Amino acid sequence: MKIKLKIKRSAPLNESEPFFQAFSIDAYEGMTVLEALLKIADEDDPTLSFRKSCRSAICGSCAMTINGHARLACNTQILPEIHKFGEVILEPLSNHAVLKDLMVDLAPFWEKMERVMPYLTPPDAENTAKMTSEDEAKIDKSQQCIMCGSCNSECNALEIDEHYAGPAALAKAWRFIGDTREGFAEKRLDKLSTEHGMWDCVRCGHCTQYCPKNVAPLKAIELLRSRAIKLGITDNHGAKHALSMTNSIKRVGRLDEAAMTFKTLGFLRSLGMIPFGIKMELHGKMPLPLILPQIDGMDEVKAIFKTFEEKDKNKEDSGGKS
């Protein structure tokens, strides 16, 4: 079947404006986007640049934006895309600088990885501690990451702040913090609780949704956060925000956003938020009155909390395998 593949072409160093180029190819049953690209590079346009290696979804080379979202070219088949969208549009990953065509600069990606100290640091250098299958299960998902960058490409927090650690590196961080043999989990969590760290995630869920290996980075981030709170690493905005949110709901059954701002930022710094508060009010979004009445059904809220607190005890044991 003859189909059209539209590819976004960019020159190195953005020497010229990017443009879309259409290639017409014979697609067969089972043909992957990568197979199509290889064919185009052979027969139509050898100047087309893209990364590839394993062609079996395990090396992480070929992530790109396919019909709007980050996917692996080597395990995305052409015909189902055509049936679903009527066309196949290929663009480079988002949130990364384009080097050429479908190749992006991954240097920041690797730097983010390095920043979370991606190696086990056991308490005794010999690392004689053993692990059980249950211990392994806690980090099983995180350790399956192939470092393809799809999650970072789809991440809303990264789009706003390029310095944010990002889901891939945070999933990697959990791989060590959740490892029973790790000796410096607390130190690591301390570091991750600073600016651009794990509390910057806005929980949009895209990372988990678009990860081709089911790593579920958001789950890892949640595990990191709850571990930090359990260890009392709460002297930072993110943790304070989370705690005051929980307290507010526990207390009145809803979010007391004005009070949360005080609790998260402290009194003096939250004064700086007042103009923001006025803006919110203008948009009809400021929670008024400032002293909130309890909602009806507070007993239910309390019951929910109790269940969660109990569940929480067992939660990490499942390693986010929910």
Next chain:
Amino acid sequence: MGCKCSTTKDILFFQGGFLVTHDVIIIGGGIAGMRSAIECAKAGLNTAIVSKVYPVRSHSVAAQGGINAALKSTDSWSAHMADTVKGSDFLADQDATEVLCKEAAFDITELEKMGAIWSRDENGNVAQRPFGGAGYPRTCYLADRTGHGIVHVLYEQIIKHGVFIYDEWHVVKLAVLDNAARGIIAVELKTGRLHRLRSKAIILATGGYGRVFKTTTNALTSTGDGMALALSAGANLMDMEFVQFHPTVLPRTGILITEGARGEGGYLLNSKGERFMEKYAPKAKELASRDVVSRAEQAEISEGRGVDGCVLLDVRHLGAEKINQRLSQIRELSINFAGIDPVEKPIPVRPGAHYSMGGVMAGIDGQTNITGLYAAGESACISVHGANRLGGNSLLEAVVFGRRAGQATEAFVKSTTLGDFPDGFLSEASFELAGILKREPSEPAYIIRNEMTVAMEEHAGLFRNKTGLEKGLEKIKELKERFKKAGLTDKADGFNSELLAFLELGNMLDVSETILLGALARNESRGAHSRTDFPQRDDVNWLRHTLIRNQSGELHLDYKNVVITKIKPAERKY
């Protein structure tokens, strides 16, 4: 890209690039390369890895089934060695095999100390599964993602130990002068510039050459570069004719279905639903060694008992739970690449080129016939696999001999002074590249590549004979001539993937020639080398290694005796 080298301020395009000095340069960021890098960096050497893909993208990451080691009290390194030697059809050097099997347990523990994760048994010990050609379940694994697990833990360690990484740098020349390694020349993909890296020692860990065959399990990057580079630098290649064809490969894509699928209890069936391996290997059945199973499959297919050119791999009786737990990647691959869910239907499979037993001749510490040049992993031939490798032994080879090459390099570097690096190397390389870029191509290179892979599959595949091999050799010579006139459409400097693919093709043509030459000369059948015109193994004349050397542009064959210490060659039955 993530290169942490000195500034690029005074780069002279094509005329210098930059010249950086390291104690040791490791070519290749797969398991062998990274394992040796860790050893060098730990010893305080200024260590750099140069790799055409970022290390975690290396082919090693695709290894599925596992890595062998005798760990249990009821198993022993000598039993592992006996299985390996038998599997090799007695061509493996027994001194090297002894090192491999003796040190296996140590290296598994080393990996674990680094943070490796394994599948565990009920008692929390590293779990072990049965693999082909092994008399004991001694294959350690991480589900069906063993290579991924090991690659990532080694990557973590090279970060920890501060190894320099020149990724997306493509090595085009080994600088060897007076039979001693001086450094390398590489093209940086991003800029197209040629750079010189100078060092006291080089460790070659560039992996295999599966891509010379049409159907292969290998990554697109497995193009035998290191072997071709070493050959033209004056190193000996050994046993190049021994190519392993894996029995369970998905038809069009060549994607591998691990031997672990049979290790976990999967059956091979023909079109009549018979477990045909009962006929060819009554004892080991599906778990006979790979050459035996692949030939049996081919026989079934040729005799009309195949299913669309394939046989069927049936794991349904293992049940969804076990499949999901132990073979989850296999399930994913079958669904994505063959449109078949193995929980519900058998998977069509056929033999495909998988592993290069031959490679750069190296000793048990990785030393080659060039001073300061070491080789490890699939690109080396230390000869632990002989004529046929056992599943799970090559990841083991990469870690054991990667580590040993690193250790030997440390000793060497500490006792050597840096040799000079004449400008001639660079001008020669830039002249060559400029020539390729400038000439008007008579035809595009991919046509030559496709003809090569077809010819190799046809003439140097599972079954070989004199006429076919001669035809193959003629064809490769013709393609080499055409290659000299072929060229590029892309004339850009930076991001010129066409240029790199072109260089890879040149390497593959060289490698193909050595495979055919070795195979044509070897008038016997042994392990993976099966000659229909010489169906018997011939220990009197052929219990020896094939060496190939480049002498001023001509390839010369030579032979070397097999080291036999403990195990006498005997008939091989499964």
